[in-house]
Amino acid sequence: MEETLVVQDLEKRFPVSRGIPFISAKTLWVRAVDRVSFGIKRNEILGLAGESGCGKTTTGRTVLKLFEPTSGKILFEGNDITNLKPSAMKQYRPYMQMVFQDPYRSLNPRKNVMSILSLPIDTHNLASTRTEKIEMIMKVLEEVRLHPPERYVYKYPHELSGGERQRIALAKVLVLSPKLIVADEPVSMLDALVRISVLDLLLDLKKKTGFACLFITHDLALARYTCDRIGIMYLGKIIEIGSKDAVISQPAHPYTKALISAVPIPNPSARKVQLQVKGDVPSPLNTPPGCPFHPRCPYADDRCREEEQQLTRIDTDHYVACYKYNLI
Amino acid sequence: MALIEIKQLKTSYYTPEGTVNAVDGVTLRLERGSALGIVGESGCGKTTVALASMKLLPANARITDGKIMLDGENLITKTEEEMNQIRWKRISLVFQGAMNALNPVFKVGDQIVEAILTHNKHMAKSEATNRTRELLELVGVDPSRAQDYPHEFSGGMKQRAVIAMALSCNPDVLVADEPTTALDVITQGRILALIRDLQAKLGLSLIIITHDLSLTAEVCTEVAIMYAGKIVESGKTDDIYSEPFHPYTHALLAAFPSIVGPIRKMETLAGFPPDLRNPPSGCRLFPRCPYAEERCNQKEPELEEAAPGHFVACYNWRQVR
Numbered sequence: 094m095e096e097t098l099v100v101q102d103l104e105k106r107f108p109v110s111r112g113i114p115f116i117s118a119k120t121l122w123v124r125a126v127d128r129v130s131f132g133i134k135r136n137e138i139l140g141l142a143g144e145s146g147c148g149k150t151t152t153g154r155t156v157l158k159l160f161e162p163t164s165g166k167i168l169f170e171g172n173d174i175t176n177l178k179p180s181a182m183k184q185y186r187p188y189m190q191m192v193f194q195d196p197y198r199s200l201n202p203r204k205n206v207m208s209i210l211s212l213p214i215d216t217h218n219l220a221s222t223r224t225e226k227i228e229m230i231m232k233v234l235e236e237v238r239l240h241p242p243e244r245y246v247y248k249y250p251h252e253l254s255g256g257e258r259q260r261i262a263l264a265k266v267l268v269l270s271p272k273l274i275v276a277d278e279p280v281s282m283l284d285a286l287v288r289i290s291v292l293d294l295l296l297d298l299k300k301k302t303g304f305a306c307l308f309i310t311h312d313l314a315l316a317r318y319t320c321d322r323i324g325i326m327y328l329g330k331i332i333e334i335g336s337k338d339a340v341i342s343q344p345a346h347p348y349t350k351a352l353i354s355a356v357p358i359p360n361p362s363a364r365k366v367q368l369q370v371k372g373d374v375p376s377p378l379n380t381p382p383g384c385p386f387h388p389r390c391p392y393a394d395d396r397c398r399e400e401e402q403q404l405t406r407i408d409t410d411h412y413v414a415c416y417k418y419n420l421i
Numbered sequence: 422m423a424l425i426e427i428k429q430l431k432t433s434y435y436t437p438e439g440t441v442n443a444v445d446g447v448t449l450r451l452e453r454g455s456a457l458g459i460v461g462e463s464g465c466g467k468t469t470v471a472l473a474s475m476k477l478l479p480a481n482a483r484i485t486d487g488k489i490m491l492d493g494e495n496l497i498t499k500t501e502e503e504m505n506q507i508r509w510k511r512i513s514l515v516f517q518g519a520m521n522a523l524n525p526v527f528k529v530g531d532q533i534v535e536a537i538l539t540h541n542k543h544m545a546k547s548e549a550t551n552r553t554r555e556l557l558e559l560v561g562v563d564p565s566r567a568q569d570y571p572h573e574f575s576g577g578m579k580q581r582a583v584i585a586m587a588l589s590c591n592p593d594v595l596v597a598d599e600p601t602t603a604l605d606v607i608t609q610g611r612i613l614a615l616i617r618d619l620q621a622k623l624g625l626s627l628i629i630i631t632h633d634l635s636l637t638a639e640v641c642t643e644v645a646i647m648y649a650g651k652i653v654e655s656g657k658t659d660d661i662y663s664e665p666f667h668p669y670t671h672a673l674l675a676a677f678p679s680i681v682g683p684i685r686k687m688e689t690l691a692g693f694p695p696d697l698r699n700p701p702s703g704c705r706l707f708p709r710c711p712y713a714e715e716r717c718n719q720k721e722p723e724l725e726e727a728a729p730g731h732f733v734a735c736y737n738w739r740q741v742r
Contacts, residue, residue, distance in 0.1 A: 144605040254693055284462040284632065285676040289687040311605065314635075318678035318687065341680060355610035357635035359677040361658045370607060373575050 096132040097305035103129045103165035125151040127329035133305040140308045140320030148329040153275040187217045187269040194278040196258035200250040207246045233268045256287035277309045328385040335411035345418040425451040430487035439698040443469045445650040456627035458637030461647035513592035517599045520579035523571040530567025556585040577608035598630040649705040656731035666738035712737045
C-alpha cells in the first residue's frame with residue numbers, strides 16, 4: 094500500500110531570545126521536533142501521544158507546512174513538499190487538512206454554517222454554480238450526521254453545541270475530499286458521550302473515504318481506541334512507535350511504560366501499581382545529551398547519558414529508542 | 422452521623438433568558454474519612470453543588486430549597502460571618518482551575534502566608550511562614566521553593582501549592598473541583614497519589630467533582646452520578662462500576678475507553694441533555710433513554726435503594742444491562 098505521508102528526519106527549531114536586548118541578548122534554539130521519521134498509509138490513523146510540550150502539535154503543523162521545517166523531508170503521496178513555496182503548496186492544500194482542538198475558537202462566530210462551509214469550496218474553486226455548491230454543503234452535512242441539513246445551514250456557531258461545532262469543523266475539511274487529515278486533540282474539549290460519537294464519526298468517514306490521519310492526543314486510552322498505530326514522543330523525539338497493540342500492550346521504552354501506568358482505569362477493581370518517574374520534563378532549551386529521558390529514567394546508566402538512542406526494530410511493527418529495552 | 426448531609430438541595434441561576442434550575446433536589450451523604458466523587462457531564466450542576474455547599478454561589482444564584490448539614494448544623498441558616506468561620510477551617514474548596522489563579526506578581530509562599538493570616542487574625546507572621554513550609558513539605562514541594570513566583574512552578578507544583586493553601590486551616594472536608602484537569606497524565610497520577618496520601622495521613626474527607634469516571638475509580642470510595650441537575654445513581658464505587666443500574670451510568674461507563682482489557686465498541690446516547698430552563702416533566706433522560714416507556718415521561722422516578730447502599734432513580738433498572 095502506498096504511503097500517503099512520509100516524514101524523514103523532520104526537524105523544527107524555534108528561536109528564543111534571552112538576556113537584555115542590545116546588551117547581552119543571545120538567541121537560543123528550542124528543538125521542538127528533533128529528527129522525527131514516520132509514515133502514514135491510506136486509510137490508516139497514526140496517533141502521536143505525549144505530554145504537553147513534547148512537540149506533537151508542532152510535528153502536526155510542520156507536516157502540513159503551517160510551520161516551515163528546519164530540515165528533513167516531507168513527502169506527500171510521493172511528492173517532496175518540504176521546500177515548496179506557499180503558492181506552490183496551494184495545489185496540495187485541499188488534500189492536506191487540519192482539524193483543531195477547540196471548536197469554540199476555530200469557527201468564525203460571525204458567519205453561519207453556510208458561509209463557513211462555502212469558504213473552502215470557493216477558495217479552491219470546487220463548484221462552478223451556486224446550486225452545485227449548496228448541494229455539496231448539504232451532502233457534507235449529512236455525512237457528518239447533522240440532519241436534517243436544512244436545520245443547520247443558517248445557524249451561527251453560538252447556536253450549536255460543542256459536538257455539533259466539531260462536526261461542522263470536520264465538514265469544513267471533508268468537503269475538500271482530503272487525503273490527509275491532521276487532527277489535533279479533536280475531542281479533548283468535548284464531553285464523554287459527545288466525544289465518542291465524534292470519534293466514531295471520524296472512524297466511519299475514514300473507512301468510507303480512506304483518508305490518512307495523524308491523530309494528536311495526550312490521552313493514551315483514546316489513542317488505543319482510535320488509532321491503528323501509535324508513536325510516543327518525548328522532548329521532540331519519537332521514542333517508541335508501532336502498532337497500537339505492540340505499543341500499549343507490550344510497551345518497551347521505560348517512558349512509555351510510565352505513561353501507560355499513569356493512565357487511570359475506569360474500573361476500581363483494576364487499580365494497579367504506578368511506575369514512578371522522578372522529576373519533571375527538562376526544559377526544551379536545554380535538552381540533556383544522550384537519551385532525553387535519562388535524567389528521569391530509573392534504569393539509566395553511562396551509556397544512556399552519553400550515547401543518543403536510535404529507533405530500533407524489535408518486532409514486525411514495533412520500534413523503540415532504548416538499548417536496554419529487553420533488560421528491563 | 423454523616424459529616425456532610427445535603428438534603429433535597431435546589432439551586433437556581435437567574436439569567437436574562439430565564440431561571441435555570443441547575444441543581445434540582447440533590448441528596449448526598451459524606452461519611453467521615455470517605456471520599457465521594459460527583460460525576461457528570463458539563464452543565465449537569467456538579468460544580469453548583471460544590472459551590473452551594475460552601476455558600477459561595479455567584480450573585481445571580483440562590484439556594485431555593487433544601488438543607489446542607491455539616492456535623493448536624495444547617496449551613497443554609499448561617500450568616501455570612503458564621504460561614505467565614507466554617508469556610509477553610511471546616512470545609513475547604515480547591516476551585517476548578519485554581520492553579521491558574523495564583524497571583525503572578527507575588528511569591529507562592531507569600532500567597533499561602535496571606536491565606537493563613539486571613540483566617541487566623543492573631544497569628545504571628547513568622548508562625549504563618551513556618552506553617553507554610555510545613556504545608557509545602559506535606560504536599561511534596563521543596564519548602565525552599567516558597568520564594569519562587571508562580572511562573573517558576575510547573576503545573577503539577579502549582580496544583581500542589583493550591584492544595585497546600587486549602588489545607589492551611591486543617592479542614593475536615595476538602596472539596597476539589599476537577600483537581601487534575603489540564604494536567605499531564607504522569608502529573609495527574611502523582612496528584613491523585615498525593616490526594617490519597619493526604620486522606621490517609623490527615624484523615625481528610627473528600628468530595629471530588631469531575632467529569633472523568635476513571636478518576637473517581639482511582640480515588641473515591643463512593644460515587645454519585647449527576648444528570649441535568651439530579652442524582653441518578655449513587656453508591657459504593659465498586660458497586661457502581663461493576664453493576665451500574667441507571668441507563669445513563671451505563672452509557673457514561675461505555676463512553677470511557679480503557680487502556681487495559683479488550684477494545685470494545687464504544688456506545689453513546691443520541692441527543693443532548695435537556696434545557697434546564699424548561700426541564701421535561703418526567704425522567705430527564707427520557708428523550709435519550711433506550712429503556713424509556715410511557716410512565717417515564719409522566720412521572721419522575723425517585724431514588725430507590727436497588728441494592729444495599731446502592732440508589733438509583735429509574736423505573737426499569739432491573740432491565741438495564
